[in-house]
Amino acid sequence: MKTVRRLLYRDILSSFALVMAGFLALFFFVDFIDDLDRFQRLGLGVGWAIWSCILKMPGRFYELMPIAVLIGTIFSLARLAQSSEFTILRTGGLSPARALGLLSIIALFFALTAFVVGDYLTPWADKQAQLLKSTGNGGVTNASGAWMKDRDGDYSYAVHVGRAKASGVMEDVLIMEFDPKGAMTTRLTARQGAVDSSGRWQLQDVKLMQWTRALTPLNRAAGSVTDPKNSQAPQDKLSDNPSVRELLLPQYSWQSQLPSGVVAAAVQPTWNMSTLELYRYTRHLSSQEQASQQPEIQFWRKAFYPFACMVMVALALPFAYLHFRSGGISVKVFGGIMLGISFVVLNAITGHVGLLRDWTPWLVASAPSLFYLGISMAAFGWLVRYR
Template sequence: MKTVRRLLYRDILSSFALVMAGFLGLFFFVDFIDDLDRFQRLGLGVGLALWSCALKLPGRFYELMPIAVLIGTIFSLARLAQSSEFTILRTGGLGPQRALGLLSTLALGFAALAFVMGDYVNPWADRQAQLLKSRASGGVTNAAGAWMKDRDGDYSYAVHVGRAKANGVMEEVLILEFDPKGAMATRLTAKEATVDPGGRWQLQNVRLMQWSRAPTPLGRLTGRTTDAPNPDSPQDKLADNPTVRELLLPQYSWQSQLPAGVVSAAVQPTWNMSTLELYRYTRHLSSQEQSSQQPEIQFWRKAFYPFACMVMVALALPFAYLHFRAGGISVKVFGGIMLGISFVVLNAVAGHLGMLRDWTPWLVASVPSLLYLGISMAAFWWLVRFR
């Protein structure tokens, strides 16, 4: 059995590596052509363009892995079936259950590789790519902005970040504090801010407006400052409305209940988050009664993504039991590849429909994989039983 395992694994892995290398080479060339002109206009040179494209390869690898697993496994098993090598293995004692067990172990290896690439390698490479991109865009990596909610006892906060830099600095920060009755107590704006691991915000160039109807002299938000403002300071300006106090502070410290990971997740795209970061972000949105449908679907899709590699191996297994002498191998292999592409398309369409129809996120992410796994197992059973 060790010889059979070595034969199958070596053939499938070599085919997978060949297919993946072809895909990565194609996408690297396309990305390089796309980035070369932009980097040259900024005077950054060809070397940085090459490095930028290289940092995109882990993400491409992660995206293309199910398709590469399917094509590589189909090509390997179909070739073994055409040359009658698989038939000889079956005659030598490789029954359907043993064949399924051998490929299941290999599928688990593919799933583990997809998990490592998606949760560790790709996020790291994406952060490095964002740092490189920030050099070309003046330091800004996310100009879309993000809203977050926070709560401390009876007080609630609405936090908006206008832009985020690759080094963790946030720009154009707005914090609105609401008292227990829902009335605005404090409005704070800052040009820049950073968040430490404990959730403490360090803000720079702060403009703070405080309404006197707040139950405390400076409100709970202003009460968190490490350097309390002096009411007699020249920067303490009385607005035209005597019930409003305006303060200008060079530095300000605010202890938030928002973890640094949640803040980072809110200002970066969800597709490059790890599974754990997505989980924490969705739990925070749910606890703050914010809409979490999209990040929850993204979380479950990422959690089930390694399982998709196992489904691709299962889809390829029936091709080992086809009689390729009765028809062209290329047509049957092409049909299997189109079946795998249809799985990817259905997975993407299900995600969009789930957001539009407000379906249960884990069902949206799991149903395509379970459906195609059932189709592959039914085809495998029918070929073994009747062919």
């Protein structure tokens, strides 16, 4: 059995590597043409475009993993079946259950590879690619802005970040504080700021507007002014006729209840976040009663993605029990490509439909994999029983 295991694993891994290399070469060429034009317009050389494409390869590897596993495994098993090697293995004692067990081990290897690449290598490479891309646009990586909610006792805060740089500096920060009755008590705008590991926001060029009808915890409990003249926050008294007071401060420190990881998740794209970061982000949105359907679907997709690689190996196993006299490998590989494309299309459709229909996120993310796993096991059982 050790020899059989070595034969199958070596053949499947070499086929997978061949297929993945072909896909990566194709996407590298397409990305290089696109980046070359963009970097040349920015006055940068060819080396920048090449390095940018290299940094994109872990993400491409992660995206193409299921379909490459499917095509590579089908190609390997079809070639063994056409040369009658798989038939010899079956007559030598390789039962269907044992064959399924052998492929389960290499399927687990593919799943672990997808997890490591998707949660560690791809986020790091995407961050470096964003740093490289931000060279030509002033360091800005996200110009769409992000809204967040925070709470400190009975007081609530609406926080908006206009833009985020690759270095972690946030620009055009807006913080609005509301009292327990929902009235605005403080409005703070800052040109830029950053969040340290303890969750304290270090803001610069601050414009602080206060409504003196209520005491403001933003200044009294959480804030600290670095200007010596404003080192003590003013103690406002209740007033029936509120007045607005405006302060201009060079620096300001605000202790937020938002974890630094949640802030980083809000201002960066969700596709380059790890599974743990997505989980923390979705939990925060749920606790603040914000819409979390789309991030939750993204989280469950990422969580079930390694399982999809295992499903692809199971889907390829029935092809080893199909026998063709001529054109066997080409027909099977073409069928594998069509199956892989259909899986990607179904995965995208269920995501959009689940978001529109407000379906359960984990069910939306797992439905395509469970559907194709059922097809593969049904086909495998039928072939073993009747063929």
